Amino acid sequence: MPLSIAHGSPTIFIRRAAFERVGLTRTALDQRFNLTDEEFRVEGGVIAVGPLVGDNTLVDLIAELEDLGLIYFEEFFELTGNWPEWLRVVIVGSSPL
Numbered sequence: 001m002p003l004s005i006a007h008g009s010p011t012i013f014i015r016r017a018a019f020e021r022v023g024l025t026r027t028a029l030d031q032r033f034n035l036t037d038e039e040f041r042v043e044g045g046v047i048a049v050g051p052l053v054g055d056n057t058l059v060d061l062i063a064e065l066e067d068l069g070l071i072y073f074e075e076f077f078e079l080t081g082n083w084p085e086w087l088r089v090v091i092v093g094s095s096p097l
Contacts (some may be wrong), residue, residue: 005089009081010058011050013091014065014082018075019047022068032064033057046091052083 005011014024026040029049032041041048052058058078070076083089 001040002090002092003046004056005048005079005081005091006051007081007083007085007089009051009053011048011052011081012058012061012065012076012078014049014070014076016045016047016048018070021074022070024068033061034082043091050093056080092094 026035029035029040033049033052034048039050039052049061051097052061062072062076062078065076080087
């Protein structure tokens with residue numbers, strides 16, 4: 001099922017295989033960022049974390065992913081949410097690589 005992405009706040013997308021490879025868990029992210037079910041979603045080979053709120057949440061999450069060895073843009077990236085409300089962005093995850 002496609003993931004609808006909210007405007008106005010950033011969302012991080014992580015390849016599921018990379019997420020699992022470094023031993024990252026939903027529980028760990030929940031404890032650190034207090035995520036709701038709507039802020040942690042999985043579609044095929046993609047994990048969406050967001051929309052992220054707070055001044056440092058995006059920067060902190062990117063730093064943690066890089067500290068775990070994930071490569072920006074190759075294994076994860078962010079959409080800033082900086083698009084008009086009338087534009088709908090939908091992500092369809094492909095099968096894991």
